[in-house]
Amino acid sequence: MSHAFHSSDASALRPSACPGLLRIVPALDGGLCRVKLAGGELSATQAFAMAGAIDEHASGVVDITNRANLQLRGVKRGHEAALVAALLDAGLGPQNAEHAFADDVRNVMVSPVAGRDANALYDTSALAGDLLTLLQGDTRFAALSPKFALMLDGGERLMMLDHPHDIWFSAMPQRDRPDVLFAIGLAGCPPVATDHDSALAAVTATDLATFTQALVHTFLDLAAPDDARMRDLLAAHSIENIIRHAEHRSGVSLLRDASIRGWRREPADAERRLGAHRQNDGQRWHVGAQPALGRMNSTTLRGLAELAGDNARATLRMTPWQSVLLTDIDTVNLDATLRKLEALGLATTADNPLTRVIACAGSAGCAKSQADTKADALKLAAQVPEHTQVHLSGCPRSCAAAHRAPYTLLAAADGHYDLYHTHDPRESNGFGRCIARGLTIDEAADALNASALPPTDEPFDA
Template identity: 85%
Template sequence: MSHAFHSSDASALRPSACPGLLRIVHALDGGICRVKLAGGKLSATQALAIAGAIDEHASGIVDITNRANLQLRGVKHGHEDALIAALLDAGLGPQNTQHAFADDVRNVMISPAAGRDASALFDTTALTADLLTLLQSDTRFVALSPKFSLMLDGGERLMMLDHPHDIWFSAMPHHERSAPLFAFGLAGCPPVAAEHESALVAVTASDLATFTRALIHTFLDLATPDDTRIRDLLAKHSIESIIRHAERKSGVQALRDVSIERWRREPADASRRLGAYRQNDGQRWHVGAQPALGRINSAVLRGLAELTQDNERATLRMTPWQSVLLTDIDPANLDATLRKLEALGLATSSQNPLTRVIACTGSTGCAKSQADTKADALKLAAHVPEHTQVHLSGCPRSCAAAHRAPYTLLAVANGRYDLYQTHDPREPNGFGRCIARGLTIDEAADVLQASALPPTDEPFDA
């Protein structure tokens, strides 16, 4: 099937600085094309199609994003339409390519182990498909920012809980119901610790999509042109008033009681993104691995496709830790799968120091970056103490991390960084407290060695 959509069509329909599949944005190293994956899933056929497309039309490099999508870098001038056509032919685009907004609004984050995690309260697979269809079918949603995002949490142990979302739902048990409810919140994350904001209401799984549609329409009803995210709306309207508005529009009566307000989600465990863990069927396993700094090339992508094909029923999924997960691995294939991932250059254990650092594109690909963060992160990794995690950001935008890392090195000049520390990954603003300024990478390593945070029960979420 051939697609005749042109990259210029997306820009005309929906001007934005945010890249998409249908809107390729220029950067220092060429064009950027962002491919949004439904639930982070990528079939072997699609992986091979991307590998071929980036070899022919781009730099051969792919970055896994912190929302479990793929960012194709170095798109060659004049190759934009050919790249878009190849991706659409592989089934990687929105349901309706005539509307650029349909690509922009496909922002639903779930666990990479959805449907497989043995600790999950609810399999969110079908609900995710419902939400994605909803988002792409309502033309009013063209007004949403490409960054407007939803989270659907089934209670999995492997779940990113520190990325704030405009709307979040999280499965919770309820003493009066056999099936879990979905607690709900705005402009944040599910509550885990006592100091986190509480969920106010909950809805049933059968009402969730209807309620979501009403919530988004409520946002569009109440927002001014300057209000691009739910957090902007909350500066003028209370959460309760927004909920009641959505209830009237949807006919859904949200559930309110003390148990919902007191509910706290079980902590997640980001370390489960690495290595092998038994799935909910008690037989097969999911296996996770981390590419250095979330970046892979076409050869690695082909290797991952081959691994997926070699394991019957396996699926390949990207994760918000900028890593990969292979599900449904037969026990007999476990050791071989882990060895092949390592042979592709991916880390399968937290003992690998490259699992402790994340970094943005840096000055080789981004004009806003003050330093070559990728190269500096590779140099730093070997010196990062165990149980310490560091984020290198070339500018204050923090593109590589949607949350606050325990330590952040913010570039201020080529090879020079200010070092920040925080104890709260959900801190809404800034990088935490500045503890040193103008450090070289070697100096930063010395400071980290001297001031590393002690181990905690909360794993690092990159």
């Protein structure tokens, strides 16, 4: 099917600085186009189409985002309509392409191994599809912010649990019930530790989509004009009022008892995004690898597409750790797949320090950035200590990480960073507590490698 894109399509979108498929926004290195992937999934055919599109209409570079989407950089002036048309023709747009808002609302995060994880309590694949369909099909949801997001957690061992979402659902283990229950929370994430907020209630899998639609309508019913996210609504309305309103709208009665309030989600294991792990059928494998700093060029994208095509049932899935998975790899192809991923320049084990460093676009691509974070991150990776995770951010917006990293280097000037540590009881802001200021990359590496960080109450200056 051919899709014509007109400038009026973009103008129909809600004003926002947030890029989308139909909303290409300017950046320092050209236009920025964000392609939202259902479940993070990209077929081999779509990967080939995207590689050709970015070579012809953009810079040939894509970044994997922390929401498991793809961000196409350097869109050439005058090529916007052609790029959008190519992406729509590849099936990379919303189900209802005639509704411009439908692209904005496709924000449902699931595990990158949904339907494949042997540890899952529930296969969320079909339910996630139901949620995407209802979000795109309700025209009232055009009033939602492009950042308004849902999480659907099936209890997989590989699941991003640290990103806050406007609404989250998490499967709960059941002994005496035939149906699966999903815990519910607002403006946060599932509780893993005892100091996290508890689940508010629980809903059956059968009623989850119906209740979700009512809950999103409740947000729009109660929200003030400036309330973009659920946390804004919670500042003016009690959780109980919001839940009661949604129950009344949906006709769904939620379950509330001490076992739900006391429930804690089993910890996840982010290292399972790398290497080979047997799937729930006991026969095939999912294989994960990390491109350096989450960035791929068209050659890498084509190489991944070829790998997926070489395995009859395989698909590519982006992850919120800015890595990529191939599902459904037969045992006979496992070693060759791992070798080909390494040959493409992707890391397949946590021993590679590039799997422990993330960075935003930096001053090479973003006018707000104070430093070339991508180049500095590559330099730091060669010196970062084992098991240490570091986030380099060019400005306080923290575009590369939706959750607080153990260590953050916040750019203060070109080549100089303030170092923050999150695991500190005196942490004072979104990055944690500042423990050093004005560090060069080499000085930051020395601080990270030091056996003890400064115990003083005030940060020291380099």
